[in-house]
Each structure stands twice: as C-alpha cells, then as structure tokens.
Amino acid sequence: MKRITILLATLVCLASIGCAKRTTQPVQVGAERTHLYFDDLAGKRVAMLGNHTSLVSSSNGTADPSVTKDSIRYIHTLDMLLARGVNMVAVFSPEHGFRGTASAGEHVNSSVDEKTGIPILSLYSGGSARPSDEDMEMFDVLLIDIQDVGLRFYTYYITMVRLMDACADFGKQVIVLDRPNPNGYYVDGPLLDMKHKSGVGYLPIPIVHGMTLGELALMVNGEGWLSDGKQCPLKVVPCAHYTHQTRYELPVPPSPNLRNQLAIYLYPSVCLFEGTPVSLGRGTDKPFLCYGHPDMQGEFAFTPRECAAAKNPPQKDQLCRGVDLSQMSEDDAMRKHFSLEFVIDAYNQLNMGDAFFTKFFVKLTGQDYIQEMIMAGKSNEEIRAMWADDVHRFKAQRQPYLLYAE
Numbered sequence: 001m002k003r004i005t006i007l008l009a010t011l012v013c014l015a016s017i018g019c020a021k022r023t024t025q026p027v028q029v030g031a032e033r034t035h036l037y038f039d040d041l042a043g044k045r046v047a048m049l050g051n052h053t054s055l056v057s058s059s060n061g062t063a064d065p066s067v068t069k070d071s072i073r074y075i076h077t078l079d080m081l082l083a084r085g086v087n088m089v090a091v092f093s094p095e096h097g098f099r100g101t102a103s104a105g106e107h108v109n110s111s112v113d114e115k116t117g118i119p120i121l122s123l124y125s126g127g128s129a130r131p132s133d134e135d136m137e138m139f140d141v142l143l144i145d146i147q148d149v150g151l152r153f154y155t156y157y158i159t160m161v162r163l164m165d166a167c168a169d170f171g172k173q174v175i176v177l178d179r180p181n182p183n184g185y186y187v188d189g190p191l192l193d194m195k196h197k198s199g200v201g202y203l204p205i206p207i208v209h210g211m212t213l214g215e216l217a218l219m220v221n222g223e224g225w226l227s228d229g230k231q232c233p234l235k236v237v238p239c240a241h242y243t244h245q246t247r248y249e250l251p252v253p254p255s256p257n258l259r260n261q262l263a264i265y266l267y268p269s270v271c272l273f274e275g276t277p278v279s280l281g282r283g284t285d286k287p288f289l290c291y292g293h294p295d296m297q298g299e300f301a302f303t304p305r306e307c308a309a310a311k312n313p314p315q316k317d318q319l320c321r322g323v324d325l326s327q328m329s330e331d332d333a334m335r336k337h338f339s340l341e342f343v344i345d346a347y348n349q350l351n352m353g354d355a356f357f358t359k360f361f362v363k364l365t366g367q368d369y370i371q372e373m374i375m376a377g378k379s380n381e382e383i384r385a386m387w388a389d390d391v392h393r394f395k396a397q398r399q400p401y402l403l404y405a406e
Contacts, residue, residue, distance in 0.1 A: 152205055265334050
C-alpha cells in the first residue's frame with residue numbers, strides 16, 4: 001500500500017511540475033477544482049474539516065460572496081458545496097472554531113452553523129480531540145479544506161492527522177482539498193524528539209516542514225505515522241499553478257493573531273516567546289510583530305490588553321519595552337527563515353537564567369538542546385548548525401510525497 005501511495009504522489013508531482021511553468025496564472029486551490037472530486041461525493045454523506053479559511057472564488061458556486069480581497073470575491077467552501085447539491089451532514093472545526101474567532105487554546109463547544117443549519121462538531125473542546133463513534137457514523141466521505149501555515153506547532157495539521165486516524169479505523173474516505181503553504185519555500189528547525197510529543201508538536205518533522213497539508217497527509221500515510229502504522233483511504237486534490245516557491249498571499253487571516261503576511265513569515269521565530277515571560281504582542285494591534293517585557297529596554301513600548309483575540313495575554317496591562325518588527329519588509333522576514341535571534345536577544349537582556357524558560361518552550365522547540373545552548377551563550381548560527389543534518393535527511397525523506405516543484 002505504501003508503494004502505491006508513493007507512486008500516486010509521484011505521478012501527481014510530475015503533472016504539477018509541468019503546470020508550474022505557467023507562472024502568470026493565479027493559483028487555483030484544490031477546493032476550486034471540483035471536476036477532480038465531485039464524482040467521489042455523488043450519493044455520499046459528506047463531512048468536512050474546515051473553518052473561516054475554507055474559501056473558493058465565487059465563480060465556483062451560486063452562493064453570495066462572503067469575502068472580497070484584491071477584487072476577487074470568495075464564498076465559503078461549505079456554501080459552494082451546498083449550492084452544488086452535495087449532501088453535507090457535518091463540519092468538524094479545529095482550534096479557533098469554525099468561524100475562526102476563538103482565542104488561542106480557548107475551549108470551543110460544538111454547535112450548529114447559523115447560516116446553514118449544519119452541525120459543527122468541535123475537535124478543540126478538551127479531551128482527546130478525536131471524534132466520537134457516533135460522529136464517525138454520520139458520514140461516508142471526509143473533505144479536508146483548511147488553510148495551514150506550515151509550522152509544527154500550528155495545530156490545524158494535528159486535527160487533520162487525528163481525523164485521518166479515526167477514518168482509518170472506520171474505513172472512511174478522506175479527500176484533502178489542498179491549499180498553498182505560505183511558508184512552503186523552505187525547511188528549517190529541529191526535528192521533534194517524540195518524547196516531547198504534545199498538542200503543539202505531533203509528528204517527527206522540523207518546526208518549518210515546507211509541505212502543504214495534502215503533501216503532509218500523504219507522508220503521514222506513507223510513513224506509517226497513524227497509530228499502529230495503519231493507513232486511511234486517502235485522495236489529495238492538488239492546487240494548480242503552484243510551486244513551493246510561489247508567493248501566495250492568504251485572502252483572510254488563518255487565525256485571530258496572524259493578521260497579515262509579515263506576521264505569518266515571522267511566526268516561526270516569534271512564536272517561541274509563548275514559552276517565555278516575554279510578550280509577543282498578543283492583546284495589541286501587533287501580535288507576532290513585536291516582543292517586549294516590563295524589564296527590557298528599548299524605545300518601543302506597548303501594553304497588552306485583554307481582547308476577543310487574546311484572553312488574558314502575557315504581561316496583561318503591563319507596560320512593556322522591546323522591539324517593533326512591524327516595519328520589517330516581507331522580503332527581509334522571508335530571508336530570516338526560522339531564527340533564534342529574537343529569543344536570544346530577550347534572554348540576554350532579562351538575565352533571568354533558566355527562569356526565562358517555561359516547560360512550554362521545549363514543547364515548541366521539540367528538543368532539549370536549544371534551551372541549553374541559549375543558556376550557554378551560544379549564537380543563533382551555532383545552534384542552527386545542530387539541526388542542519390536533520391533538515392537534510394528530512395528533505396530526502398519527504399521527497400516522494402511532494403506534489404509541487406521545489
């Protein structure tokens with residue numbers, strides 16, 4: 001079965017490489033390529049994993065557009081499917097909820113979508129985040145259509161893998177409607193030591209894995225990463241006119257605090273502050289675009305406040321001083337890749353020793369040595385050298401599953 005999966009991935013990859021030469025054509029996401037998957041839905045009860053990022057251009061359906069960006073009008077994939085007569089029976093929602101408004105880590109209850117009346121089954125409401133047997137019996141085919149940003153600690157892929165695992169147990173067809181990865185142009189960071197497996201690190205992959213969710217799903221199946229090495233019935237509908245070097249701007253923020261492209265490019269590096277007492281701007285108008293602490297120095301100052309997107313943010317109501325990253329160009333941020341320089345700067349300024357790090361820091365980095373080397377005074381470049389060979393091996397390991405030219 002593994003050989004068949006790899007062969008299918010390779011054939012699609014060759015086809016996609018041919019299309020990638022047509023760089024003037026806009027990217028077409030998998031959900032918009034209905035001719036490649038609608039036959040699979042005929043006469044079936046269909047569920048989907050999706051949220052507010054599950055958007056297609058309004059030319060793909062008859063529903064009223066819900067989002068307009070750069071003169072392109074978008075509708076929700078769920079609305080498009082219903083308008084085209086697909087028998088939608090349920091929606092599984094990830095962290096932040098179906099409409100993408102819940103704060104990071106916030107408990108999200110199951111509910112009913114007010115617009116469509118479709119049941120919304122939350123997979124981020126505590127417990128195992130695995131659907132119940134009753135939920136699994138509701139549908140025949142699962143569509144996965146959600147915008148990821150390509151980070152090991154960004155939780156949407158974990159929800160996908162858990163659903164794949166359940167579908168393997170119940171023999172349910174999984175169809176991933178692929179979307180570009182805005183951080184898909186590079187691979188960087190340490191591999192997860194699986195002793196640190198958690199809700200922010202689930203697979204033995206680098207912090208920046210450089211894969212789309214469709215490619216990652218193929219790798220999960222092919223490498224036997226589901227429980228007991230099982231596989232689920234899997235199909236990936238690839239994007240058209242996309243390569244890993246395509247610069248893809250998201251039509252909507254993928255989560256409440258990743259509000260623009262610059263934040264998405266800085267996110268791999270700045271997110272590490274979640275494992276420290278340093279604020280990364282949650283509760284301000286610059287989340288993931290600054291960092292600071294009451295005991296740091298700097299002309300830039302900000303005060304985190306509680307808001308809808310940040311319930312009880314770090315350093316709430318405290319005047320913080322630090323660094324404003326919001327004026328950095330997107331090109332400069334992209335060139336930084338995954339960097340420890342921001343964390344090292346704050347660590348050196350605060351002079352707190354190991355009190356600077358919480359247990360969550362190791363969960364985010366996935367390795368013990370990073371904290372140890374920062375405390376030993378090692379530079380960003382010295383620490384990066386530690387994972388260089390792992391990145392090289394991972395890139396070779398993932399190669400059979402890539403659907404797009406690098």
